[in-house]
Amino acid sequence: MLYTMKDLLEVGKKHQFAVPAFNICSFDMLKAVMEQVEESNAPVIIEIHPDEIAYLGDNFVATVREYALRSKVPVVIHMDHGATIQDVMRAIRNGYTSVMIDASRASYEDNIALTKEVVSLAHKVGVSVEAELGTIGNNGSAEGGADTIVYTDPDQAEDFVKRTGIDTLAVAIGTAHGLYPKDKKPELNMPLLKELNKRLDIPFVLHGGSGNPDKEVGESVQYGVRKVNLSSDLKSVFFEEIRQVLTKNPGMYEPNQVYPSANEKVKEVVRHKLNILNTVGQADKY
Numbered sequence: 001m002l003y004t005m006k007d008l009l010e011v012g013k014k015h016q017f018a019v020p021a022f023n024i025c026s027f028d029m030l031k032a033v034m035e036q037v038e039e040s041n042a043p044v045i046i047e048i049h050p051d052e053i054a055y056l057g058d059n060f061v062a063t064v065r066e067y068a069l070r071s072k073v074p075v076v077i078h079m080d081h082g083a084t085i086q087d088v089m090r091a092i093r094n095g096y097t098s099v100m101i102d103a104s105r106a107s108y109e110d111n112i113a114l115t116k117e118v119v120s121l122a123h124k125v126g127v128s129v130e131a132e133l134g135t136i137g138n139n140g141s142a143e144g145g146a147d148t149i150v151y152t153d154p155d156q157a158e159d160f161v162k163r164t165g166i167d168t169l170a171v172a173i174g175t176a177h178g179l180y181p182k183d184k185k186p187e188l189n190m191p192l193l194k195e196l197n198k199r200l201d202i203p204f205v206l207h208g209g210s211g212n213p214d215k216e217v218g219e220s221v222q223y224g225v226r227k228v229n230l231s232s233d234l235k236s237v238f239f240e241e242i243r244q245v246l247t248k249n250p251g252m253y254e255p256n257q258v259y260p261s262a263n264e265k266v267k268e269v270v271r272h273k274l275n276i277l278n279t280v281g282q283a284d285k286y
Contacts, residue, residue, distance in 0.1 A: 001286065002069055012203070015285050021044075028238075029234065040274050041284065043073055045098075048096075074283060076128075088101060088122065101118040104170075129166050133172070168203045169202050170206075188213075197223040204226060206227070208229065221277060237266065238266050
């Protein structure tokens with residue numbers, strides 16, 4: 001079942017759960033994620049970053065759409081961190097049902113202007129829009145981020161949502177893209193999230209969900225977080241397992257021999273995240 005982000009997350013709000021958004025970079029990752037969410041009877045968001053689609057090619061989205069349309073669980077196809085109108089239009093033409101426009105490092109007024117333009121274009125064709133206010137840190141991820149985290153300002157957030165008409169807001173409460181180094185402790189600013197939740201009636205998105213304490217991520221669902229982005233947690237186990245398999249079996253070259261154990265590692269992460277976010281079994285709510 002193919003859904004827009006707006007329709008998907010309205011159900012999460014009503015029943016107090018969040019939906020994980022998994023960045024995928026290959027068919028095998030797509031296959032692993034979809035097999036696990038169907039087994040767990042859970043809705044899912046499949047995210048593809050502009051850098052990922054530049055590598056995979058536009059035709060890959062047709063495969064994702066076919067998976068979604070044939071699936072028994074609700075699926076959103078989302079563009080992660082689009083930076084330009086061109087990124088957005090490419091995603092819409094390819095059949096994404098949700099797009100993110102990220103102008104968070106522009107000036108406040110420029111962020112509003114670009115976001116409003118994207119909302120106008122996307123809403124005309126029934127596509128949901130996510131935007132970001134504040135900045136997400138970067139632990140070396142290809143998805144980027146800022147050297148210094150700027151927390152989302154509640155006053156600005158109220159104004160931003162009202163003036164842009166977005167469907168979801170990515171909030172900056174202390175997360176970073178990528179895996180955290182051993183000497184860096186991830187910590188969410190829960191008081192800020194609670195304040196934002198008091199003021200705004202819009203689903204929040206938690207970027208940089210990999211590596212944050214399960215307890216904090218789970219708690220965030222109580223205060224308006226309805227979408228949690230996950231990339232590094234999946235990719236790290238997927239490619240580490242492939243390295244291990246090929247190191248132990250240097251003569252192996254058949255995909256159905258190389259990838260199965262890596263796919264199982266991805267499924268383990270997917271199961272874990274679904275449980276943290278209270279997403280297991282929630283497909284029945286749609």
